[in-house]
Amino acid sequence: MSDTPNTETGRDTRTDYNSLNTDAMQWLSALVALLGLYLVASPFIFEATNEAIWNDTLVGTAIFLTAGYNFVRLSRDRLASVGVASLAVLLGLWALISPSFIEMGSNTLATGTAITGLLVAALSAYNAYANNKADTPDQARARA
Template sequence: MDATTRLAAAGNCLLGCWLIVAAAVLAPSGIARWNDVLVGAAVAVLAGYNYVDVRDRRSPSAVGACLVAVLGGWLVVAPFVLGLGRAQPALWNDVAVGTVIASFGGYNAYVAAAADRPPSVRTTAE
């Protein structure tokens, strides 16, 4: 796989780790803290698995990449659903990190789906 796919998977893995650390650094309220820890751990594990696949010249897991994209989308809306106060650094951290995670996860899901297609149907995105 190409370097962009590897970079997107590695970036998501690092952002998942950042979410775990941010739960302690930014000190959001109780449920928001656990949300960041659990989502960060899931993103780090799934993205790390995809990074290892891409590093070993295999296509990333489409299911894993889709789950990462969905978790990123959840991070964008979670502060509002969970009632995190307005203008808190933790709120904007979740929105920004969630947007990037969803974007990188969506890209990896697209690449994984394209790699699973037969050569006659593949697009130029590879």
């Protein structure tokens, strides 16, 4: 295949840019948002201290909002914000280690918070990486 634009049809048929499946990334952002909602709900499901309720509610809400923002961007056929996905990674890492610093009230809540934090950090890190490496077709044309 040629890397030159096809001028006969008036369409650019370049294939040398790193395209991103925005549908898959959109579902990934939706999953992270749902994990954030689980984090918000978990202290009300399991035995929790006041500190654990505040921590999980605030961190879970922030994760939900950041992942939701990227979900909306991707639903509009734009790339996800790498900075916002990176913030979700940091929030996930805090959720992972927070049971070490905050009395959670039950081992079930502490384990659930840590596992949720690990999943959020891993999925958001992949989202940030993939969107950072992706080119939009407009960027690829500009480089040609």
